[in-house]
Every structure is written in C-alpha cells, then in structure tokens.
Amino acid sequence: MAISAGLNIALTGLKAHQKAIDVTSNNISNASNPDYVRERVVFSNLKPINAIPGDIGIGVEISAINRITDTFLFNRFINTSALLNSLKTQKEYLQEIGTYFPDVTDQGLYKDLKDFFNAWADLASNPNDGSVKVNLANKTQKLADTFHLLRDKLKNIRESINEEIDARVKEANTIIKNIASLNKEITLHEANGKSHANELRDKRDALEKRLKEIIDVKIFKTGIKSYDSQGEVTIDYSKNYQILLGGYPLIDGATYHEIKEIDVNGNIDIGVVKDDFSIANVTSSIQNSEIGALFKVRGTDFNKDGSPKNGTIGELIKSLDNLAANLIRSTNSIYSYSAQQEAVGIQTFKPIPISDNIINTPLSLLYKQGILEHDVRNGILKLDVLDNNAEVKTTLEISIKKSDSIQKVLDKINEKIYLYDDSFDVKAVIENGEIKFRARDTNSDNEIKPKGSILVKDDGSLMFSALKEYEYLPLSQINNKLPLKLQDGGFYVNVYNENGDIIAKREIKVDINSTDSRYSTIQGIINQINTKNIDDNSDNNPNNDVDDYYQAYILNGRVIFSKKTDENTYIGLDNDLSNFGGVFGINQFFEGNNSSNINLAKKLRENPSLIHAYKAPNEGNNEVANEMLELQFKKLHFDDGINATLYEYYRITTTNLANKINEISSKEEYTQTLFKSISNEYYSLSGVNIDEELINLEKYQRGYQANAKVITTINNMLDALFGIKQ
Numbered sequence: 001m002a003i004s005a006g007l008n009i010a011l012t013g014l015k016a017h018q019k020a021i022d023v024t025s026n027n028i029s030n031a032s033n034p035d036y037v038r039e040r041v042v043f044s045n046l047k048p049i050n051a052i053p054g055d056i057g058i059g060v061e062i063s064a065i066n067r068i069t070d071t072f073l074f075n076r077f078i079n080t081s082a083l084l085n086s087l088k089t090q091k092e093y094l095q096e097i098g099t100y101f102p103d104v105t106d107q108g109l110y111k112d113l114k115d116f117f118n119a120w121a122d123l124a125s126n127p128n129d130g131s132v133k134v135n136l137a138n139k140t141q142k143l144a145d146t147f148h149l150l151r152d153k154l155k156n157i158r159e160s161i162n163e164e165i166d167a168r169v170k171e172a173n174t175i176i177k178n179i180a181s182l183n184k185e186i187t188l189h190e191a192n193g194k195s196h197a198n199e200l201r202d203k204r205d206a207l208e209k210r211l212k213e214i215i216d217v218k219i220f221k222t223g224i225k226s227y228d229s230q231g232e233v234t235i236d237y238s239k240n241y242q243i244l245l246g247g248y249p250l251i252d253g254a255t256y257h258e259i260k261e262i263d264v265n266g267n268i269d270i271g272v273v274k275d276d277f278s279i280a281n282v283t284s285s286i287q288n289s290e291i292g293a294l295f296k297v298r299g300t301d302f303n304k305d306g307s308p309k310n311g312t313i314g315e316l317i318k319s320l321d322n323l324a325a326n327l328i329r330s331t332n333s334i335y336s337y338s339a340q341q342e343a344v345g346i347q348t349f350k351p352i353p354i355s356d357n358i359i360n361t362p363l364s365l366l367y368k369q370g371i372l373e374h375d376v377r378n379g380i381l382k383l384d385v386l387d388n389n390a391e392v393k394t395t396l397e398i399s400i401k402k403s404d405s406i407q408k409v410l411d412k413i414n415e416k417i418y419l420y421d422d423s424f425d426v427k428a429v430i431e432n433g434e435i436k437f438r439a440r441d442t443n444s445d446n447e448i449k450p451k452g453s454i455l456v457k458d459d460g461s462l463m464f465s466a467l468k469e470y471e472y473l474p475l476s477q478i479n480n481k482l483p484l485k486l487q488d489g490g491f492y493v494n495v496y497n498e499n500g501d502i503i504a505k506r507e508i509k510v511d512i513n514s515t516d517s518r519y520s521t522i523q524g525i526i527n528q529i530n531t532k533n534i535d536d537n538s539d540n541n542p543n544n545d546v547d548d549y550y551q552a553y554i555l556n557g558r559v560i561f562s563k564k565t566d567e568n569t570y571i572g573l574d575n576d577l578s579n580f581g582g583v584f585g586i587n588q589f590f591e592g593n594n595s596s597n598i599n600l601a602k603k604l605r606e607n608p609s610l611i612h613a614y615k616a617p618n619e620g621n622n623e624v625a626n627e628m629l630e631l632q633f634k635k636l637h638f639d640d641g642i643n644a645t646l647y648e649y650y651r652i653t654t655t656n657l658a659n660k661i662n663e664i665s666s667k668e669e670y671t672q673t674l675f676k677s678i679s680n681e682y683y684s685l686s687g688v689n690i691d692e693e694l695i696n697l698e699k700y701q702r703g704y705q706a707n708a709k710v711i712t713t714i715n716n717m718l719d720a721l722f723g724i725k726q
Contacts, residue, residue, distance in 0.1 A: 005058070006714045012059030013707035016043060019062045020700040024693050031688040035206035037067040038688045039198055067198050069205075069686045071221060071238070077682040078209040080675045082289050085213045087668040089293035093157065094312060094661045097297075100153045101316070103654040109150065110650055112143040113327075117632045124625035127613035137608035140590075140600045147324050147595040154313050154320075158267070158306075161298040165268045166261065168214050168291050173258045175211045176243075176250055179204055183241055184254035211243070215259070215270070216289035218244045246282025248272040266306035267298070312660065319653040320595035322638045327646060328590040328598055329484045329582035330636060334627045335589035336581025339496045339570035339617040345559040346585030348482050349470045353433035354406055363409075363463065364402040372466040376402050379460030383413065384517055385420060387452040388532040392518075396420060400461035409463065410435070417454070418442060425450040432555060434469060453527050455517040471522035471554045475512040482583060483593035487637060488512050489577025493529055495549045496570040500616030503569070504536045506546040510578035525580070526552045526559070559584040570617040 020041045030036035044063035048055035102108045119136040126132045182204045189197035211217055221238030243251040250257055250272065260271035260279050270286060271279040283300050286292045299308025308314035336343075352373065358366060363376040381398040396416045400409055413428040425448055427440040437454040441447065456472035459465060464472040470481065479485045488511055495504040508528045511519040518524040529552040536545040549569050551562045561571050573581045581587070589611075592598040604611055614621035635643050642649060 004714075004718075007711060009057065009059040010707045010710035010714065012046065012061060014704060014711065016041075016060045016062050017700045017704040017707060021697065021704065023065055024697045024700060027688045028690065028693050028697075031690055031693075034687075035202055036688065037069045037198070037202050037205065037686045038693075039065050040068055041065050064194075065196060065198065067196070067201060067686075073678075073682050073685060074205065075219070076678050078212045079288075080671065080678050081209060082212045082216060084668070084671045084675050085290050086288045086293040087664055087671055089290045090297060091661070091664045091668055093161070093294075093297045094657070094664055097154070097157060097312065097316070098657055098661050100150055101654045101657050103651070103658045109143075109146050110647065110654075112139075112146045113632075113646060113650065115139045116143045117629060120625050120628040123611070123613050124622045124629060127622040127625060128619050130609055133608045133611045136611060137600055137604060141605065144590075144592075144598045144600060147320060147598050150320055151317065151595045154317055155307070158298050158308065158313055161294045162266075162268050165270075165291055165294050165298075168294075169259050169261055169268070169270070172211055172214045175207045175214070176256050176258060179207050179211070179243070180251050180254050180256040182207070183251070187254065208243075212289065214289055215245065215291045216286045217250060220244065245270075245272050246280065246285035248274060248280055248282065265302045265304060267302055267308070269300070312657075316653065316657065317595070318640065319649075322640055323646065323649055323653070324595040324598045325484055325593055326636050326638055326649075328592060329579045330631055330634075331589050331628065332582035332585060332587075333491075333573070333576040333579045334581075334624060334631060336573045336576065336586040337494075337615045337627065338587055338612055338624050339494070339500075339572035339615065340587055341568075341570055342563055343559075343561040343571060343586050346483075346588060347557045348559075348584055349468060349478075349557040351434050351469045351557060352467045354430055354435070354467070355433065359407045359430065360405045362403050362405055363466070367466065373468050374462065374466050376400070376461055376463050376466050378402055379462065381409075381413070381459055381461055381463070382457040383416070384455045384457045385417075385424075385452060386455060386518070386527070386531075388450075390453075390518060390528065390531040390534070393452065394420060395457055400463060406430075406435075414442075421451065424452070426452065426454055428454075434556070435464070435467070453530070455521065455524050455527060457517050470557075471526070473521065474517075475510075475520050475522070479512065484579070484583045485639060486510060486512060486580065486583050487578050491576035491578055491580050492574040493546050493550075494572050494574050495546055496572070496617055498568040498570075498617070500618040500621065502616075504544060504546045504549060505574075506534065506536045508580075510580065522554060522559075526554060559586060561586075572615060574615070 020043075023039050023041050027038050030038075041062045042064040043060055045057055046059045046061055048057045100108070102110075105111070105114070116139050119132075119139040122132045123129075123136050182200050186197045186200045186204070189195055189200065208219055212219070220240075220242040222240040241251070241253055242249060245259070248257075250259070257273040260273065262269040262271045262279065262281055262283075269281055269283040270291065271281050274280050283295060286295060295311065297312045299311025299314035301309040301314070303309060307317055309318070352371065358371060361369075363372070366372045367375045378399075378401050381400050383396045383398070384392050385394045385396060387393050396413075398409070398412045398416055400412070404412070410428045410430070417424055417426060417428075423443045423445070425439055425442050426437055427442055429436055429438050429440065431438060439448050439450040456464060459472065464470075465477075470478045475486055490507060490509045493506045493508060494502050497503050506529065508525060509519045510525060514520040516524075518528065529550075530547050532547055533542070534545060534547070535542070542548075549563065549565055549567070550571050551564050553560055553562070563569065573586060576582070588601045589604065590598055591601050599605070612619075613623075613625035615623035615627075632647065633645060635645060636649075637643050638649055642652065644652060
C-alpha cells in the first residue's frame with residue numbers, strides 16, 4: 001500500500017470526528033429545548049482491502065446519526081402528560097363551580113333557605129302584620145333568585161366550556177394537518193433507506209404530545225426499527241403511522257381527516273369522518289385529555305333546552321332542580337291547607353282538544369295529521385263501574401280499533417254501559433273538548449240519578465294517552481310528565497264553616513303503583529272526593545259530607561273544587577303526604593317546578609298582603625305558618641332516592657362537590673409526582689446531558705487532533721521521501 005493511503009485514512013477520521021463534533025455541538029445548543037431528542041453519531045469502518053497476510057483498513061465513516069429515544073417510554077411520557085392536563089382542567093373548573101356552592105351555613109343558598117323559614121317564623125308570631133308579609137315575600141323571592149343565579153352560573157360555565165372545546169378542536173385540527181405534512185416530509189427524506197429525518201421526527205413527537213393532551217387520540221406506529229448507537233439501543237424510526245380517535249382514523253400516513261364539531265342542542269360534541277363520509281359521534285370515547293375533562297365537567301347527554309343530564313354540571317342542575325321541586329311541592333302542599341271558598345289548581349297537563357271537525361275522523365288518520373300525541377293501536381279499553389259507595393261492581397271491556405273515530409269509541413262505551421244497566425245514568429261525553437264520564441239521563445226517564453261512576457282501568461288502545469288526557473292513565477306512567485311528582489300516601493279534604501270549624505272531613509288515598517284505578521289515577525283520586533254514600537261525620541246524615549258541599553273535577557289539566565251550595569263554606573287540604581296540593585297547585589305559594597322557574601306566585605308578588613298564615617278561615621289562625629316551620633325539619637323524599645331535610649339535601653350536594661374537588665386535587669398531585677418521575681426517566685434517555693456532551697466533545701476533539709497529527713506525520717514522511725537525492 002502506498003504511503004499516501006495513510007493520508008486518506010487519516011482524512012476519513014478527520015472528517016468523521018468533525019461531523020461528530022458538529023452533532024455534539026447541536027446537542028449542546030438544544031440542551032434547553034424540551035422537544036429536542038439528543039443525537040449520536042455511529043462510527044463504521046470502511047470496507048477494507050483484502051490482502052495477505054490480512055485485511056488492510058482504509059478508514060472510518062459516519063454511517064448514521066441516530067435519535068436516542070424509546071417509543072414505549074415516550075408513550076408513557078405523553079400518556080401521563082395527557083392525564084395530568086386532564087386533571088388540571090377538571091380542577092380549574094370544579095374550583096370555579098365550588099365558589100358558587102360554598103359548604104358553609106352562613107352563605108349562599110343555605111343562608112337564603114334559612115332566611116325563608118325565619119320569615120315564616122315571624123309570620124307565625126304575627127299572622128296579621130303586613131310588614132311581616134312583605135318581608136316573607138322578599139325573602140321568598142330572594143331564595144328563588146338565588147336558585148336562578150346558580151342555574152345561570154352553571155349555564156355560563158357550560159357555555160364557556162363549549163367555547164374552550166371549540167378552541168381546542170381548532171388547535172387539534174391544525175396539529176393534525178401539520179403531522180400529516182411532516183409524515184410526507186419524513187417519507188421523502190428517508191426514501192433512500194439510509195437518511196434519518198431526526199429534526200422532523202422531533203417536531204412530530206412534540207405535536208403528538210400536544211394532540212394527546214388535547215383529545216386522547218391513539219397513536220400506532222408499526223415497522224419499528226432498532227439501532228445500536230455505539231452501545232445505546234434506540235427504538236424509533238417506525239415506517240407505518242396512524243392516529244385514531246374513537247376507533248376511527250384521523251391520520252394514516254400523509255392522509256388525514258379533520259375533527260368535526262357536532263351541535264347537540266347548542267352544545268359541541270366531537271365527530272370523525274367515516275369511510276362512507278358520514279360523521280361518527282365519538283364524544284363518549286374521549287377520556288383522559290383536556291377535552292375529555294371538559295366533557296366530564298359539562299356532561300355529554302342533554303335535555304332539549306341544552307342543559308346537561310350528566311357530568312358535574314348536569315349533576316348539580318339535577319340536585320338544584322330536585323331541591324327546588326321538593327321545596328315547591330312541599331310548600332305548596334302545606335299552603336293548600338289554607339281554606340278558601342273555591343279552588344282552581346294550575347294546569348299540570350294540556351289535553352288535545354276534541355273539536356267537531358275531528359270527532360268523526362279515524363284515529364289513525366288523526367295521528368297521520370299530527371293531531372294525536374302518538375298512534376293509537378287496536379286494543380281493549382277496560383272500564384271499572386263503581387257504585388255510590390266506591391265499590392267496583394264490574395269491569396266493562398270495549399274493543400277499540402285504529403279505524404274508529406272518537407265518536408265511534410264514545411258510542412261503543414255508552415252502549416256497553418247501557419247494556420250493563422240502562423238506568424245507570426252515566427255516559428261518556430265530550431265536554432269542553434275532552435272525554436268525560438258525566439251524569440246523564442241514559443234511559444229517558446227525565447231523572448238523573450247516577451248509580452255510581454266510571455273509571456278507566458286499562459287503556460289497551462292508548463287512546464287517552466294519545467289525546468294527553470292523563471287523568472285516566474296510571475300515575476306510574478304519567479308521574480314524570482307532570483310538572484312535579486306525586487308520592488304515595490294520601491291527604492284529607494276539610495270543609496270549614498265561616499267560624500273556622502270543620503264541618504266535613506274525608507280521607508283520600510294515593511297509591512301510585514296500585515292496579516286499582518281508584519287510588520292510582522288522577523280521576524280515581526277526584527272520584528274519591530266526589531263519592532256519595534260516605535258518612536264523613538259518622539252521624540248518619542247523608543247531606544253534610546264533603547261531596548255534599550263541593551264537587552271536584554278536572555278541566556283542561558286543572559283540578560277544581562267548586563261549591564255546590566250557597567252556604568258560606570271553605571275548603572282546604574290537610575296532612576298531604578302525597579303532595580297532591582303542591583303538584584296540582586291548589587292555592588299556589590310558589591310558581592314553577594325547578595330551579596330555573598321557581599318564583600313566588602305572581603298574585604303574592606304583586607300583593608304580599610294576600611299571604612296568609614291560617615289553615616281554618618280566620619285571620620288569627622297561624623297553623624299553616626307553623627307547619628311551614630316544621631317543614632324545614634322534616635325528612636323529605638327526593639326524586640333521586642335520597643331521604644333528607646331540605647338543609648341536609650343541600651349540604652349533601654355541596655359536600656359531594658367538595659369531595660370531588662378534593663379527589664381531583666389528590667389525583668392531580670399524585671399524577672404530578674408520577675409525571676415528574678417518568679419525565680426524569682424519559683429525559684435521562686432522550687434529553688441532553690451537558691456533562692456527557694462535554695466528555696464526548698473532548699473525546700471527538702482528541703480524535704480529530706490525533707487524525708490531524710497522523711496527517712502531519714505522513715506529510716513529514718513524504719517531505720523526507722521527496723528530499724532524498726537520486
């Protein structure tokens with residue numbers, strides 16, 4: 001081998017160490033860059049010359065510049081980062097919500113509730129004082145306004161969350177486009193099978209981390225290659241690349257789909273474009289991410305008005321509504337004890353009016369025309385026939401077809417009643433646009449002496465349901481359709497004279513799940529009030545009972561108590577365990593049925609002097625005010641199954657929220673510690689260690705100097721060789 005070959009060998013070493021110094025310099029310059037993955041050069045000897053007695057090396061080259069990283073460790077790093085960001089986001093919003101629901105007794109809704117009952121205490125002590133009534137009206141409306149305020153604050157936070165979701169979706173879509181673009185560049189850069197697009201992969205890793213933090217994507221890399229970088233193994237350089245969301249691809253190599261926003265009653269859900277170009281809603285699959293955290297706070301299932309049914313906000317709205325509903329129902333039930341000459345309740349449902357132009361139209365056609373609530377089916381209508389002692393004498397069955405008209409159904413019913421007893425004197429008629437069972441002269445004897453009453457036992461055709469005449473349907477079916485829910489129990493109907501003495505009292509039974517229509521339908525309850533031949537006073541006088549003084553009936557979804565005599569009498573409810581008076585608004589104190597619409601009744605807002613404390617009709621009586629005071633200590637049954645006082649229920653709500661905040665805070669602290677540990681592990685492998693780089697710099701510098709020394713030595717040898725005289 002010629003002496004000049006040594007120069008070439010040294011030159012390869014010089015160039016290789018120069019490149020190694022450049023890579024080390026780049027590592028040092030990026031030491032503070034958290035997205036940079038340190039690099040190492042791989043020295044490889046050049047193909048030697050085969051000779052005897054052995055191969056002769058011809059130098060060295062840099063065969064690769066590798067990133068020092070581990071895909072599996074990186075995945076742990078970004079997954080933990082995503083979880084940490086999720087918990088931080090939840091904590092931020094929960095703490096904001098917590099400021100509106102303080103877990104103390106001298107602030108917020110708890111204090112307003114306390115002030116409300118204190119005002120009733122003042123009225124109990126001064127039942128005729130006008131200023132006390134004004135104070136009660138003010139405290140009541142203040143309590144209602146606090147309910148409204150809390151509901152509005154939750155609505156504002158929900159809207160703020162929707163805005164944040166929108167901003168994060170836009171950020172995610174930008175990242176998705178950039179990753180797809182980087183994938184294209186990486187593929188082109190590494191097409192020769194030798195080059196490594198290290199800087200591009202660093203950028204992609206940073207985008208992956210941020211995308212994972214935003215929206216909980218799944219990242220898949222296949223065809224992963226492992227390289228030995230002078231004793232350190234790197235696991236990277238995957239070939240195939242996919243990002244999925246909810247099982248649907250967002251990115252496949254350089255191809256991508258943007259995330260789509262789906263409007264759900266004014267709220268943003270997340271969608272992904274499917275292969276058939278339809279949009280798949282993947283909201284429920286998004287968990288440990290910032291958007292996932294926003295969903296957990298906001299909720300993912302909504303009512304028609306846009307309010308959530310679940311999530312932290314949905315749970316709080318439900319609790320507020322339950323608290324307001326029970327306050328309204330219980331307060332109104334007690335206030336219905338106040339005697340009045342006649343009573344008209346609120347409209348609890350709105351039947352579909354039956355006019356002359358539809359009475360002869362087939363039921364099936366009425367549904368197609370959009371008049372009925374739902375379709376009627378072929379079925380059997382069962383009617384219980386009761387005598388005047390409210391005993392069931394028989395059950396009539398009427399076959400109803402979809403092709404029947406309403407008039408045809410009425411004719412069938414009346415024919416069955418007539419065949420049972422032609423002098424029963426009760427008929428099915430249309431009254432004020434509704435089907436009613438009324439006393440009529442059925443046998444044309446010019447006398448109306450009804451022998452009993454008719455109740456709907458089972459509407460197998462669903463006709464009454466289609467007409468929304470809920471008084472005939474089982475309470476178990478319609479309780480959720482009423483503004484407020486009835487409860488099992490019962491109540492008393494009291495009739496007073498002008499001196500405040502009870503002159504008639506009747507117990508009414510309510511059993512929501514009973515199969516007996518007398519106790520489990522609204523019409524059955526009304527029928528109990530109207531039943532003849534009940535000796536309320538046990539005095540064998542048939543003319544001084546509740547049904548002799550008052551007639552109860554349902555008109556357009558309202559319960560009405562109407563006087564039957566000219567006597568100066570008053571009617572009121574008592575011991576209402578079923579909350580009948582509250583549900584049907586008999587002598588209403590509160591309006592509304594939840595936290596968004598609770599208010600002091602309009603007539604009482606406009607004229608607080610109309611507020612009264614009495615049960616019996618005299619101004620000195622304060623029994624209703626006293627019962628209101630007792631209400632704050634009573635265990636009430638709430639719609640979510642909890643039995644508690646009003647105060648206890650609110651404290652349960654605030655305590656649950658405080659516990660959730662503490663739980664999220666504890667998880668955040670733990671995850672922060674875990675993330676720090678995983679970060680240290682990740683950066684110890686992939687991050688730049690200045691001390692290590694300085695050692696490498698010294699090593700490569702000495703290598704460079706040594707190769708330069710070889711070149712100098714060989715140069716001197718050549719000078720000596722050329723200086724030999726021939």
